[in-house]
Amino acid sequence: MAEVRAATDDDVAAIVDICTRAYDATYRGLLPAAYLSRMLAEFYSPERVSKDIAPAPPNWLGHQVVSVNGRVLGVAAGGLTEPGIGELHVIYLDPDSRGRGLGTLLLDRITSQVRELGATELWVAAVEGNALALPFYEARGFTVQGRRRAYGSTDAEDAWSLRLRRPLPATSPRS
Numbered sequence: 398m399a400e401v402r403a404a405t406d407d408d409v410a411a412i413v414d415i416c417t418r419a420y421d422a423t424y425r426g427l428l429p430a431a432y433l434s435r436m437l438a439e440f441y442s443p444e445r446v447s448k449d450i451a452p453a454p455p456n457w458l459g460h461q462v463v464s465v466n467g468r469v470l471g472v473a474a475g476g477l478t479e480p481g482i483g484e485l486h487v488i489y490l491d492p493d494s495r496g497r498g499l500g501t502l503l504l505d506r507i508t509s510q511v512r513e514l515g516a517t518e519l520w521v522a523a524v525e526g527n528a529l530a531l532p533f534y535e536a537r538g539f540t541v542q543g544r545r546r547a548y549g550s551t552d553a554e555d556a557w558s559l560r561l562r563r564p565l566p567a568t569s570p571r572s
Contacts, residue, residue: 401462411462415472423527424524428547429556432556471488482518
């Protein structure tokens with residue numbers, strides 16, 4: 398049985414491991430190696446995850462994890478970018494655990510949390526060409542709203558993200 402809960406300091410190593418492996422598996426060959434290394438170092442070091450694991454109200458909800466039989470298999474994080482606007486900042490699963498509904502459980506958790514904070518829409522960025530994320534989000538009601546340079550990329554790296562949005566009715570069906 399899967400359990401979704403707020404991450405604790407005891408989950409830092411698992412979060413770093415999952416994010417590092419999933420990020421590499423998702424983007425190797427899609428994004429430049431230098432960009433991958435820089436983003437992994439910036440966001441998925443034990444120090445950074447430890448700093449960001451807890452909520453920082455009102456806008457950062459902290460990390461949420463999904464576990465099965467006590468083993469953390471996925472992580473998500475989000476919050477508000479402005480009043481009424483939610484953002485899913487990250488969602489990664491252990492690469493061997495995809496296709497089991499765990500990503501949907503994490504998305505449901507973030508959706509519920511931002512809705513409780515008054516969000517009426519949820520946004521996410523997905524790297525252009527990400528064959529895992531884009532179908533996942535589109536199947537859950539997100540639509541592409543635009544394109545922008547991927548966070549932290551340079552002109553030489555030419556990495557782009559699509560911005561996707563979905564409305565959040567007051568109560569909604571399963572994500």
